[in-house]
Amino acid sequence: MKLVTVAGPPSSGKTSVILKLIECMDLEKGSIGVVKFDCLTSFDKLSYQEAGVPVQIGFSGKFCPDHYYVSNIEDAVQWGLASEFEMLITESAGLCNRCSPYINGILAICVIDNLSGINTPRKIGPLLRFADIVVITKGDIVSQAEREVFAFNVKQVNSSARLIFVNGITGQGTFMLSKYLRQARDILTLKDLKLRFTTPAAVCSYCTGETRIGEKYQMGMLKKLEFKGV
Amino acid sequence: MNTADLITYLKSTNLGRILKDYPIAGDFLANFRLEAISKVLPLPQALEEVEDETLAEFGLDTYGLLQEFCMFLENFTRVEESTGRVSSLTILGGFNKMKEPESVELTIAAGEVISVVGPTGSGKSRLLSDIECLAQRDTPTARQILINGIAPDDLRRFEMGGKLVAQLSQNMNFVMDLTVREFLEMHAKSRLTGNAAEIVEKCFLSANELAGEKFTLDTKLTQLSGGQSRALMIADTANMSNSPVILIDEIENAGIDRRQAIKILAKSEKIIFVSTHDPLLALRANKRIIMKNGGISKVIRTSAAEGKSLAAIEQIDNTLQELRNRLRNGEIITEELLK
Ligand SMILES: Nc1nc2c(ncn2[C@@H]2O[C@H](COP(=O)(O)OP(=O)(O)OP(=O)(O)O)[C@@H](O)[C@H]2O)c(=O)[nH]1
Ligand SMILES: Nc1ncnc2c1ncn2[C@@H]1O[C@H](COP(=O)(O)OP(=O)(O)O)[C@@H](O)[C@H]1O
Ligand SMILES: [Mg+2]
Ligand SMILES: [Mg+2]
Ligand SMILES: [Zn+2]
Ligand SMILES: [Zn+2]
DSSP states (O other), rough: OOOEEEEESTTHHHHHHHHHHHHHTTTTSSEEEEEEEESSSSHHHHHHHHTTTTTTEEOOSSSHHHHHHHHHHHHHHHHHHHHSEEEEEEEEEESSSSSOOOOOTTTTEEEEEGGOOOOOHHHHHHHHOOEEEEEOOOGGOOOHHHHHHHHHHHHHOOOSSEEOOOOOOTOTTTTHHHHHHHHBBSSSSTOOOSSSSSOOOBBBBBTOOOOOOOOOGOOOOOOOOOOOOO | HHHHHHHHHHHSSSSHHHHHTTTHHHHHEEEEEEESSSSSSSSSHHTTTTTTTHHHTTTTOHHHHHHHHHHHHHHSSSSSOOOOOOOOEEEEBBBBTTSSSSEEEEEEEEEEEEEEEEOOTSSSSHHHHHTTTOBSSSSSTOEEEEEEEEEOOHHHHHHHTSSOOOOOOOOTTTTOOOOOHHHOOOHHHTTTTOOHHHHHHHHHHHHHHHHOOOOOOOOOOSSSSSSHHHHHHHHHHHHOOOSSEEEEEEGGGGBOOHHHHHHHHHHTTTTTEEEOOOHHHHHHHEEEEETTTTTEEEEEEOOOHHHHHHHHHHHHHHHHHHHHHHHHTOOOOGGGGGO
């Protein structure tokens, strides 16, 4: 089974692109499955089900979404194998600009959209920096110049990635993307493979349920903002 | 400079000097939150004053950052060979929606304008996306696109990805909160050419030639009217975009000087496709592709006779334009004006 990880900021067009991609791959119905990792709510289940795509949704809830992802990804792979998929696609929303659910040796796609602001590519960090392919969506509603500047800013952060412009509504561009997917590696397990980037360190008292504010409730790994006089 | 020389240069040169030599280096520092770093020291020494944690957050150490810096400068100082020259584009027919063969072989040279006409659903957009992805008999239409007479292999298709085609359509808007000047400068900067000021000026002037109503360099993008935005997009695409092919989707009602627009675009030595219902635009083109049932049903070369009727159509259009201007200026419309 091939495994592909797709990540990107909320509402950047991940589901739209994945659905158009599956359509474009033209495989037997049900042979590509999706696992969506999200925080609290998601409306993606419906979109996938409507398209006849087998889907599993996981909510991290009170856990760090990144840690949740790593601790469930191998199970996702085993679910995919048991379901006899030819390909499994994971969709995860970039929730903190710091996450990057990419694994060494596994095709990593980052989806970002032209509407998110011209400097966004320079802000989103590992999510963009460690992707093999960067898909840029919503080019149909901004000017050519903005698309070019946006792409330039993406290259500033990740010069080795392939950029592909995809229209999530019409599917224009998914054709080239599907060519890469066909080359994705076949796997049986992720055991002993490594994440491309560490997940956020998260072992402070607030991780474990503390809600009170103040120095005396803060324990564990902390990072303090330094305020300078004005 | 080769990589080793560049590393030596980065290790031994003050950041201040580097920023003078490579202004884009400022972006690199900002990307890693290092704008405030000492400029009188070379990068490795300057980094000693930075908390380790800052770099670690990006998954880097001093050496890693130096390597990234080197890669960044190599990338953005390389002369843009991007797509290479495209002197011709050929469309080899596939099949229409009824699976009937399209018997066309159409070669278009740089500087030519081709219009695409046909009812809604006839396959205009499909044709344009076949061109965009350099279809090789592997899309639903089974068309094939050649560049300079040669079928591009997959590697070339990927390399050209996104750079071959610039697109312009009625639905596009500016979403940046910048003035026209800032916007043009930003676009010029991303092209890394030396003559930014000159090209900004050129774009601005030609945009104003197209726009019904003039705007200034200090106008906010978001304050431009629909027509002014379209005019700026066209001028910008013609003068600044590197893409050798331009696809234009229905810009007729935009309140711009369409004749001038086609002229400016054609002058840029690009291959231009205009999907349109506007006779003035359709006949301005050297050839027009007639779409039917998802296929190219005909290709018509604009004849001398059509060229003549173009003059008459222009007259009608001028009259309409004149009426529009008068309406705008609060004047009275009389029958006299229609003669
Ligand atoms: N105009 C335009 N809209 C798009 C494009 N791609 C996606 N959209 C729209 O953007 C919205 C969000 O798209 P989704 O595919 O749900 O985004 P997502 O990244 O999966 O969102 P989450 O999973 O909730 O984070 C939808 O309304 C899409 O129709 C595009 O290329 N152009
Ligand atoms: N030759 C063809 N074979 C199969 N499907 C086609 C063909 N040409 C167009 N289509 C499909 O027909 C639909 C309408 O075409 P489209 O290009 O959107 O039309 P237009 O832009 O002229 O309104 C699209 O779904 C398109 O993919
Ligand atoms: Mg989604
Ligand atoms: Mg169309
Ligand atoms: Zn995260
Ligand atoms: Zn915590």
